[in-house]
Every structure is written in C-alpha cells, then in structure tokens.
Amino acid sequence: MGIGWSELARDSGVGPGSLVARAARAAVLDSGVARDAIDGVVGVYGTDSPTLWPGYVVDALGLPDVRWWDTAQPPSVTALSTAANAVLTGNCDYALCYHGKYRWANTSVVGRGDPLRQAPAHEFDPGLDHALVEHGGSMLWAARVMREHMVRHGSTREDFARIAVNNRTNAARNPRAVFRTPMTVEDYLAAPMIDDPMCLLDMDAPIDGALAVVVTTERRARDLPHPSVLVEAFASALPERNDGLLWPEADGLAARRAVGNLFARSDLTPADIDLAYPYDGFSILAMLWLEALYTGPGEGPALLRESWSDDEQRLRLHGRVPVCTHGGNLSEGRATQGFGSVIEAVQQLRGDAGERQVDAARTAVITGGMAGTNRSTILVTG
Template sequence: MPQRNPSKDQVAVAGLGRSPYARDRDTTELAMVLEAATAAIEDAGLAREQIDGVVGGGLHTGGIDPAVVVSALGLPAVTWWTGVRPPIGNHLTAAVNAVWSGTANAVLVYHSMYRMGRGLFRERAAAGLPDGRALLGDGHTESEPYGMFGSTGYAAWAARYLATFGRDRQDLGLVAINGRTNAAANPGAVMRDPLAMEDYLDGRMIREPLCLYDMDVPIDGADAFIVTTAEHARDLPHRPVLVHALSMGLAAHPEEHLTAGLDHTGQTISARALLARSEFGIHDFDVLLPYDGFSLITLHCLESYGFGEPGTAGDFLAEHWDPSRGRVLIDGRVPINPHGGSLSEGGSQGAGHLREAVLQLRGDAGRRQVDRAASALLTPGGLFFNAQGIALRTD
C-alpha cells in the first residue's frame, strides 16, 4: 500500500527550550518542565495566550500531566491536550496531527527526565551503583512478571547479535566513543571526558556484553518545543524547521523476550515507512541522529535504514571513522549524534536528539554546527515496542 504523507512540510518546529541536564538537579520535575516550556515559548516569539495545545507526560504515562502544566503556566485558552508515553516521536507526532487537523494552532511539546522521582533511582546508593541499574534485577516487575525489558533484554539481544554475526564489542564501543567525542563540544552534555577504546573495553560490565558505556546516562532535565503551521512559523523569529515525515513501527510480539529475530522489528518497520514517506534517501541527510539508549540500537538502526547489511554496522562506522577526531563522519561530512547522544549528553528518550536536530537546521549549534545543514534524520526509540522515525528539513 502506498505511504501517504499529507502533512509533509506543512508543520514546523518554531521554538525550543531546555532545562539543563545534570546527574542531580536538586529541584522538582515540574520546575524543570516550566523552565523549558517558558524558554520555548519565548524562543518562538509567542505570548502564552497564543499557546492552545499541550502535549507531554500524562497522569497514566509518567511525567507531569498537561493539565498541571497548563495551570502552572497560566495558559488561558487551550483547545487540545494529551498525555503520551516517550520517546519524543510520540509527542511530536501528536502535535503535528493536532496542528495539521486544525485542532490547535500552536502546541507546546515537553518532556522531562527526573531520576529522583522514581523509586529505582532513590534507592540507587543502596544498590552500589550511581545510576541504579542493578535495581533492574532480572527485568521483571509485579505488573509484568514475565518481561525482559531494559538492560536485561538489550544485553541478551546484544549477545545474540555479536554471536550471530561473529562480531566483537569494539563495534559497540565505536558508538560510545563517537558520542563521547562529540559531547566534548557540547557544554550541556553530562559526560564530556575523553573515552578511548581501551577505556571502553575496561568499563565496568553491567550485563554481558553491555558495560557502563553502552547504556544511556540517567539525568534530571527537560526539553520543550513549539509546533505550529509552517506558514505561521515563517512569521516567527527563527528559521522554521519543517516536519518532513514521521513514522512508527510495531511488529507482532513486540516484546524483547518474544521477538523471534532482529530481521523484523519495530525499528525495521519504522525505517521502511519513514523512507517511503520521505523525499530524501539515506545519503541525502546532512545530520544523522540515531537513538542510542543502548549502543546496540544504533548498530541495528544503521542496518535497518540501509547503511549496511545485517551485522556490518561496525564495519560501516570503522570505514567512516575520522581517527584524527575520534568520531564518525559519513563520507567525511555527515556526523552521527553531534551533541553526544543519550550515552554522553544524557538519556532524554530522544528529546535531546530532537533539540540537536532543530539547532543544527536553524544554524544555531555553535561549535558543533554542520556546514549548510538542511535535513536531519532521527530515530527515537528502541527496537521493539517504541521505534520511531523523524525526518526534518529547513524551509
């Protein structure tokens, strides 16, 4: 069936704001959301009276409920709101659909990460780990006693990937090192110290074959965006960043412990759908921002989108590795996660990737700026139940 995309380039990201990432902000989650939201509204050159849509964490989805945000900001006339689960592609898709349908004209999108608000991280010191990962146990919870999610599931699939294709941990290490090198140019990244392959291989093992550097960094922080029509965005202060295409992917049995193999996952479905809806091919994008909540996700993403055959993502990274800079530059030009990604900037469930894409396409990324960046490919989410794709371009 042909892939329809009637909203292509008709909706834009017109503003962004951030509450800085840190390992411990010593503040409340609501305070961080309001800081980011206020900055995004101001960045877009709008008054709060002009915000008539809100999407973010909901009462039953974690985070701060939109009604609380509306009340705290004093937004006087909201006509549409919803709470969604992360990653950020869910938020952006909901906002685009609301604007495209006319349900709202200017939507505030927000997402927050708050370590201390979750029992997992409140008890991290007792577990002997600064990020509380040991408390994930075997991946089971009372509500999902047979689950195999998080580090448990991804460690198992990473081991299968390496064994199936005869690869080694250096492939995973290239993902982590690339992110850390790029983070050095990002003053907002929480992990900026240099990381060499030797350091990676000596890293503390969390779940074989994934070490500390293969897993995103838990943080406190928040991001916010303003989404409106492309026509309206052209009258606002910043260069509009157009939402060119969006996708999601969900295969039958989209759970880590029930998936039959990596040849058909939510990520592969999302990749095919996004490319079918986009006018860009994979070599047309100026910035690549694959999700890296676990390093394996990035390897599989490169293969899902067609940068290499299954099992060859490590070879692709090595082929395009710039040894003088310790980072990947595809064809000497296109960076991967120039902000450092989830592994080094901080685990924001894709919100940091979206912010970086917007900054790059606006020409506001500072030392990280990609020359003449006009399009970006983002792949928020993992392999199984939350895979997403986003293609952005300049006006």
C-alpha cells in the same frame, strides 16, 4: 519550532515540575509566540516512573486558552508527532510538547537512598520485578540482543565502543550534556560489566532534566523570529512478533520497517540525509538503527569501522554524515529519551549549534525507541 530545555544534571536540586516548567517556558520564549496563543499541550507521559500531566504545565505557565491536550508514550518523537498532527488537523494553532525525566529511585541505585527521589508505590514498580520497568526489563533485553548480534553477525565490543566514544566526543562541545569527559575505546573496554557483553557505557544514565518544543504550521512560522524547521515525515512500525520491549529482534526488523515507512513518506532517501541521530538508549539500539538506515542486518560493524576516524575519535558515515552531534542519550543523559536529538537537529538546521555546527546541514533523520515502541522523523530546513 521554538525549543527550550532545563538544566540537565545528575542532581538538579529541584523537582520534576520545576524542570518541565523551565523547559516549556524557554521553548515558548524561543518560539516568539505569545504565551496566550499557546492553545495545545502534549507531554510524554511514561509508565516507567512518575511524569507530569499536561494540566500541570498549563497551570505552571498560566496558559489561558488551551483547547487541545494529549499525552504520548516514549520515545520523545511520539510527542512531537502528536503535536504536529494536532496542528495539521486544526485542533490547535500552537502546540507545546515536552518531556521531563527525574532520577527516581527505580532507575538509580544512588537515588534509592534519597528520600526526595521516592515516589508513591502505585506510580511504578519499586521492586523492579515487573518485566517492562526500566532497567529491570529493558536492560536485560538490550544485553540479550547485543549478545545475539555478536554471535550472529560477528560484531565486537570495539564496534559498540565506537558508538559510545563518538557520542562522548561530540558531547564535549555540548554545554547541555551531563557526561562530557573525553573517553577512548580503551576506556570503554575497561568500564564495569553490567551483563556481558554490555558494559556501563553501553547504556544511558538516568538524570534530571526536561526539554520542550513549540510546533505550528509552516505559514504561521514565517512570521516568527527563527528560520523555519519543517517536519518532512513521521513513521513507526512493529516487529512481526510483538512482545513490546522483550522481543529479542537482533536483526532490527521493526527498525527496518520503520525506516522504510519513513522514507516512503518523503522524496528524500537516506543518501540525502546530512545529520543522523540514531536512538541510543543502548549502544545496540544505535547499531540496529544505523543498519536499518544505511546498510542491512549485520552490516553495521563494517559501516562503523569504515566511518571511524582515529584522529577525531568520531564517526562520519560514508565519510560525510556525522552521528549524534550533541552526544546522544549516552552522553547528554537519559532525561532526553530522544528529545535531545530533536533539539539538536533544530539547532543544526537553524544554524544555531555554535561550535558543533555542521556546514550546510539541511536534512536530519531522528530515530526513536526500540522494537515495539518506536517513532522516527525527518526534519528539513524551511
């Protein structure tokens, strides 16, 4: 895989088109694939705010012979799986997939006062009165699930703090991350409350940024400059009763089904995973995904407590598996919507992660999304 990213920032100083073009160009250059050979493009095309149609990227990069294109809904692993399926079925040879987010006024209070962050009203719901528009819907959903988890399973704010602090500790070594200032459990507990028990540090923050990946077959990848990173499996699932983002499934039913589907497609088990990237758009989602991967409903708090290092201010699941080595959405920033985990996993499996590098990392699991909108993958070294 070739990987690339734009700057990630609260205010990048450029528009969403420039961000995606920069990330896409960087991914193509990193891949070692000639620009003219890129013949497939897929972009995350979210409904929550204006995003970029693949045709824009084709024009911006001057790709001359694109014979397949598509769009995918968040999370970002959906774009990766769409691209991989296109390559596997022969619709294209080299697929560029990307995701860009911009701190539009519908996700940022500060952005509402910036004339350059207003988008046409038909692009999304500027009044935030549609149930699925972020964060008017998803934020309330997450707070409700978090409350239910605490009541049903006895999780505490300190448990969720461990997720947030772990990610911030790891982000301090990630030059891409927007939020790198170290913090403690005490800092988390003192953060402003958004919707009790969910505080400001339980939710990812909107930023400007874009990330991209080039996908091809294992055979073609042998001729490219970087060590191969292979897709072992993809999977997704729906909860039993599907109300999209609004179904308050505090037991993580969809996550458990998705994880079951994922490992059913692989000879690996969760015990074989070296790197864990649970989706963390909200800390409660990371909790549910960790339970689905490693324990059972309500057992996440115990897992976090036994995996926590006060000295390091980070998690090592079962004393071995690091979590969100790049900082996750919570600290790298919301522009990634899980794509940051893909980029980081590829870097780790190539051995290119610098001071973040985990020794002998050969397998990574990336979970994405929530409830009725999820897609997960296992990546392995070639």
